[in-house]
Amino acid sequence: MNVIAQSEVTRDTYLGLGNIGYATFYLLVFITLAVFGYGLYLRFSRYTEGDDDPFARLNELPGRITSAAKIVISNEKQFNRDLYGGLMHSFILWGFLTLFIATLILMVDEYAARKILHMAFWEGDFYLAYSFVVDAMGLLFVVGIGMALYRRYWVQNHRLWGRHTSNEDDVFVWTLFGLGVGGFLLEGTRIYITGMPDFEVVSFVGYGLALLFSAIDLPTTGAALESADYSAFAGLGFNAESLHWAVWWSHSLLALFFIAWLPYAGKPFHTISSFANVVTRDEKAGKRLPNVPSDLDATNAESFDDFTWKEILDQDACTKCGRCSSVCPAKASDRPLDPRNVILDLRKYREELDAGAEEKPIIADGGTSVINTETMESCMACMACMDACPVEIEHLQSFTRLNRQMTDQGDVAxxxxxxxxxxxxxxxxxxxxxxxxxxxxxxxxxxxxxxxxxxxxxxxxxxxxxxxxxxxxxxxxxxxxxxxxxxxxxxxxxxxxxxxxxxxxxxxxxxxxxxxxxxxxxxxxxxxxxxxxxxxxxxxxxxxxxxxxxxxxxxxxxxxxxxxxxxxxxxxxxxxxxxxxxxxxxxxQQGRLDLTGTELDYTVTYHDPCHLGRYNDEYEAPRELIRATGCELDEMPRNRDNSFCCGGGGGGLWMDFEEEPKPSEERIREALEDTDAGSGIEKFVVACPMCMTMYEDGRKTGGYEDEIEIVDIAELVVEAIGAEEKANLEVAAD
Structure with a gap:
């Protein structure tokens, strides 16, 4: 390489792009933004066709946006029970946002600062800091995409595969990977053909690639320093300038494709819909359900027009990550419910309707409907799916709508x-x-x-x-x-x-x-x-x-x-x-019960009831009472907000399912095998009458009658204060 290195601390955004190339690029940009804008219009016009939502979703909007930004940027829900997934998504998100902001800075410098204010700020120290940050976060982005590829294709994580897995998922992840790698390749060739100026060392990834090109002695004509348009060299044979020209256009066209495609496919659109879904979430979702009007002519899910705009947004926000499916006790017990599939089945049906398909029953007993009644009968209303969802999809709101339609139709068991x-x-x-x-x-x-x-x-x-x-x-x-x-x-x-x-x-x-x-x-x-x-x-x-x-x-x-x-x-x-x-x-706490914390010496484990724990965030009061009796509390691996449902919620207590194992049996197995004390657990403690009923049944059907006792916290407290006789527990036990 025999060129003179660039000395000015900045770079040419459109290096090697002549007037024709420049005009072509911005024509494509205009077309891309028009296609993108039309796609957004179609999406949001579909939301306006949805029914009104009964809860306030846009009140106190600035606070909602701030709170949503904290949730999304921190990735706090992605880290829930999945450190690998949390790091992976954080690297992708933070890298993507940094690259997006970097592009906006380029636009401001190019069109506002230079052309309107006749000044430039994208040079000197600002340029150096910009280059370092973009390289660092861009590298995180590529690493994150690499982690996603490894998990999807090498490990083949079970959560990522299902009947709604499609080519769209492959195109999305490989497009992002191509954008990340292509950006670095473009940077490396640019640094190389501009003489590898010393200040570009801050772009450490691109500079490293330039060193690689130098090591293999990639030929260069020096045209990058002699002309603003070296695209003609592309036809003269393989060299660094022709490689840069090809990479520039490949990277740009891939980026424009991604922008244009984004509103039209579910996977890429989640970059917008997920944030909107978090902004419009109901803080009491699940624990309170929408009311029905007194109008007897009102319908619940007779047609898709009955769904609210927020329920439609929920469907669009689903990323197919499968977190809801992995924690669903119904799915774990081989009941015919997969929360992800219900949401995505509804989305698919909506898209078919928009494409002109004929209407069919949304929920019915048989194979011609969108959702089968057995699917919704399987739901335990435990809210585990909602707790696990990183984008705040309110499954129970849609599920309840379907259940109400079943009741209206007389399709209840x-x-x-x-x-x-x-x-x-x-x-x-x-x-x-x-x-x-x-x-x-x-x-x-x-x-x-x-x-x-x-x-x-x-x-x-x-x-x-x-x-x-x-x-x-x-x-x-x-x-x-x-x-x-x-x-x-x-x-x-x-x-x-x-x-x-x-x-x-x-x-x-x-x-x-x-x-x-x-x-x-x-x-x-x-x-x-x-x-x-x-x-x-x-x-x-x-x-x-x-x-x-x-x-x-x-x-x-x-x-x-x-x-x-x-x-x-x-x-x-x-x-x-x-x-x-x-x-x-x-x-x-007030000292009104005679408890010293030493009365009992049982080794116990405690099951968090869904409606006390996940629904209402009460985890400590039951545990404080158990400890107050002197019992040694040994937690099951799934505890607090990760507690596994007993199977009795959502009407499950009154239904008969052919399931293996029953949720109650699986939970008792967990108590006896997965706790630190293992078979040394003497009592399985509950704080819910339905849990008591389900676990007494599970103890018998699972063959655990001689291994563990099911007790309520109240029974421990009564024993600890020595008041069993006043409660006449002996008579009850007989």
Whole structure:
């Protein structure tokens, strides 16, 4: 190489591009931006065709954008349970954003600073710093894409493959890889043909490639320093200038293709839709469901027009990463549910409709619908999919819409129809007489106050299973004894208490849920109390997060509704709602229970109920109570927000599935095999009546009856304070 090195500390953006090439490039840029803009128009016009969303999605927009930027840039959800995936995505995202910003800086310098202000800032120290940062972050970008290629094609991570895996995924990842590698190759040839100026060493990757070209003695004509247009040399044989010219155009055309393609395919469009989805997320998604109007003509998922614009955005935001699928207990138990496939099946159907396809049932029993009823019956409403999703897709909102349509169509499983009938006729899921609801308390050595007749501090909602199920009655008596020992004023509603409605709502029976909610808030209005305490996390969630959302006034005049209440209940949260572990943990902190932390010496493990943990972020109160009894708590690998569902939520407790293994069996296996204590775990501790029922069943069907005992935290506390006799637990056990 016999050239004089460039001395000015900057570079020519369009090195080797003559007037014709320059004009051609910007014609292509104009076409690309027009295609991109039209694609965005089609996307956003489709959202405007979606139904209104019941929740505020664009309020306090500056704060939403700031919060979303923090979530997206930090990649905090990508790191959740997957360090490799978190690093991989962080390298790609941070590198991509840096390269995007670098391109914007070039545009500002080229068209604003130089042509309008007749000045330049992209030179000297600024240029050196710019070059170093771009090379460093560009290298991270290429490394991240390399990690993605390794995981997808070498390791073949199971999460990345499914029936919606397509050539689009391959084109996306290889295009990004080509852009990253092509950018460095372009930089290396430019540095080489401009004489490898010393200041370019800050572009360490490009400079390294230039050194490689020098080592192999790649021929150069020196045209880069003699002419602004050396494209003619491309036809004179292979040399550095012709290589630079070819790489420049290849890189540019690939970049323009990516920009133009971005709005038209799901995988690349997630770079826009995912951020929009995080911005418009509902902080209470899942724990509160959208209400239905009182209009009986309203439909749920009869056609795609029923879906809201946010549900359509959810579909577009899905990146097919499979995180939701990997944590879904239904999929792990071979039930026919894959949360990712439901979202992507809906997206595919929408795209087919937009292309002119004929409509078909969205959900039905059979193979002609978009979603099969068995698929949605499999959902446990555990919210694991939503917790794992890095782009805040609200699966349960779409799933509930499908469940409501099933209920409207009468496609609900016969066992669930029996539950609906029991609730309608008797106010409970067991079909037992309402008069028997308080019978569990007759075994106690003290009387339980009737909260309808006497003012109490705690209005205790006992729930269906503690009221009617023999095993859970023992838990109810234990909790009553704890409250009595703590000298707490508490009372129950006896036969005016009905089922809370949480799970039948998630199965799709919305109007029956409204009836139950109206009955309860109307009953509570006639009682005097300070706080509501719930035995069941499902009741706790629905009272805390969903009853305040119901517009009772809309239904109060309906003759089918058994209430006249017409206000918004607890809209400002003036009535505190507690799960019993929260209330009792406060009593322990106040010293109102005789616990020293040394009473029991069991080795136990604890299962986080979905509706207490993932739904409401309460993880510590139950653990504090367990420790307060003296028990040694050995955590299962899947704990807190990563807890594995018992299988009873979303109506699962009332359905029969041919699954292997049952979620409850798998969870007990985890307790006995994957904890540090292993088979030394003596008690499997729960804090939910449904969990108690499911795990007692799983202990029998899984063959674990002689290996472990299922107990509620309340039973541990009662034993620790020495009050078993007052709770009459011996009688219950017999």
């Amino acid at each position: 016969p066992s669930m129809q029996d539950v609906f009938q029991n609730v309608m006729q008797n106010g409970n899921t067991f079909g037992d007489s309402p008069r028997n609801r308080g019978d569990w308390s007759e075994e106690l050595e003290f009387d339980v106050t009737d909260a309808r007749e006497e003012k109490v501090d705690y209005l205790w909602y006992v729930g269906d299973f503690p009221s009617y199920d023999e095993r859970n009655k023992q838990v109810a008596r234990s909790l009553a004894t704890i409250l009595k020992e703590a000298d707490v004023s508490f009372g129950i509603l006896f036969d005016d208490e009905k089922y809370d409605g949480n799970d039948i709502r998630r199965v799709g029976e919305e109007l029956l849920y409204v009836e139950l909610a109206g009955h309860h808030v109307e009953t509570w209005e006639d009682c005097e109390f300070d706080k509501i305490v719930c035995t069941d996390p499902h009741s706790y969630n629905t009272f805390k997060n969903e009853y305040p959302e119901v517009n009772f006034d809309e239904f109060a005049d309906d003759p089918m509704m058994p209430f006249e209440y017409d206000e918004q209940w607890n809209e400002d949260g003036e009535i505190e709602v507690y799960h019993w572990t929260q209330a009792v943990e406060e009593l322990v």
